[in-house]
Amino acid sequence: MEKWTRLLVILATSLLLLAFVAVAxxxxxxxxxxxxxxxxxxLVAYALDPLVERLSRGRLKRHLAVALVFIGLLAVIGLGVAWLGGQIAQQTSAIKQDYPSYKDWAVAQATRIDDAFAARGIQTRLAEDINNPSASVQATEKRVAEQGVPILRRSVGDIGESVIVLLIALYFLIFGSDMREKFNGLLPPDLQERADLWETDVNRILGGxxxxxxxxxxxxGAAAALGCLAIGIKIWLLIGLFVVVAALIPVFGPYIGAIPALIAALVGPTHFGHNTTLAAIAVIAWFILINEAGSKVLYPKLVGAALGLHEVLVxxxxxxxxxxNGIVGVLFAAPVAAIAIVTVVHLYRFWQDLPDSLLSNVARSDARREGQHAPAPQPPEPETAAHGP
Structure with missing residues (x-):
């Protein structure tokens, strides 16, 4: 009877847990x-926390350190907007001036495609559709133009939400430690230390x-902008900013950022003159070099060690x-997976009654034990012993 009662309790608890997860x-x-x-x-708070910690190690109180960091951040943003705004306006006007050359290039490429299909008995009208858009294309252009005002409103809303994000980061930096202590205080005493270690591991993963x-x-982004400037692409700054945003996506973000640079090299004038093929090859080679350096050198040291995930799993x-969840899912996928793995490991250690410890300390102790059990290297035998007396 006791066995069945225990089984019913486990079943009821599991159903309640599933219901709670569904509601959540x-x-x-x-x-x-x-x-x-x-x-x-x-995420912004995690990015700024090392600066706050470094300033608050001295006599400066934490809230004053947070204030100094945010004043510096706002100053950098203001100077960046003041400088980048003029540069972006110039490069945007350059795109508008070079629009006829972009259209001529598109018509030339479309003509090549039409000729290639015509040689195989297939009639296409890509070049004609570009020069004389059909009614459906004109309707699409009209819809895009009509959406300009909503896009502008959305951009203003995004600026307001960016301010909200900064305010949330400010509150996290000021009150994060107090929130953590109060949350741990609600737990039973035997779980408080384990919860603190789990939070420390999560902070290490997210912060890194x-x-x-x-x-x-x-x-x-800086390397991409400098490379495009050296190649002679007019919109090098816009490409660099686009690459910065694209590179926030791990692994294949830089390749996404290479797309506008490649198009600009094929269309616009560069230091290679009218040899657009050579300019495109230079762009491809430069972005491959950037991505290889980032994935093979920077990523393992700056991100891979923090996540502890294999590249295939990433x-x-x-x-x-x-x-x-689209692009948002890509941005949060890797850290969420790493936190899930850390949580499972901590739950397993709790279930097996293993001692409390940070996962980084566990890994180091395992490595030391493996080193102790490994056989000591034997000194090489004398040359006379190898060849006999």
């Missing part, structure tokens, strides 16, 4: 935009991922995140 998922879907804002605010990915994105979770 429904609520998350209902407030997904708010959750996204808080998640972005948390956010800071590493941000540094990689800045370095990749690719899997990225594609899974893309399928689940």
């Amino acid at each position: 998922v429904r609520l998350s879907l209902a407030i997904h935009h708010t959750l996204l804002l808080f998640a972005l605010g948390g 991922f956010v800071r590493g990915q941000f540094i990689i994105a800045l370095i990749t 690719l899997f979770v990225l594609f899974a995140g893309l399928e689940i």
Whole structure:
């Protein structure tokens, strides 16, 4: 009877847990935009936390350190907008001036495609559709033009939401430690230390991922902009900014950023003159070099060590995140997977009554034990022994 009672209790608990998860998922879907804002605010807080910690190690109080960091951040943003705004306006006007050459290039490529299909007995009208758009194309252009005002309104809304994200990050930096202590205080005494270790591991993973990915994105964008400037692409700054955003996507982000650079090299004038093929080859080679340096040198040191995930697993979770929630899923897939693995490991250690420890300490102790059990290297035998007396 006791066995059946225990089984019923386990079954009822499992059903309650499933119901709780279902309700949590429904609520998350209902407030997904708010959750996204808080998640972005948390990521910004993780990126700025090392500066705050370094300033608060001295006599400076934490809230003053946070204020100094945010004043510096706003100053950098203001100077960046003041300088980048003029550059972006110039390069945008350059795109408008070079629009006829872009159209001529597109017509030439479309003519080549039409001729290639015509040689095989297939009639196409790509070049004619570009020169004389059909009614459906004109209707599409009209719809795009009519959407200009909503896009502008959305851009203004995005600026307002960016301010909200910064305010959320500010609150996280000031009150994050107090929130953590109060949350741990609600737990039973025997779980408080384990919860603290789990939170420390999560902070290490998220902090390392956010800071590493941000540094990689800045370095990749700067390298892409300098490379495009050296090749002679007029819109080098716009391409660099696009690459910074694209490089926030792990693994294949820099390749996405190479697309506008390749198009600009094929269309616009460069230092290679009218040899667009050579300019395109230079762009491809430069972006391959950037991505290889980022993936083979920077990513393992700045991000891979923090996540502790194999490259194949990272690719899997990225594609899974893309399928689940698009670009937002890609951005959050890798850290969420790493946190899930850390959580499972901590739960397993709790279930097996293993001692409390950070996972990084466990890995180091395992490595030391393997080194102790490994056979000591034997000194080489004398040469006379090898050849006999």
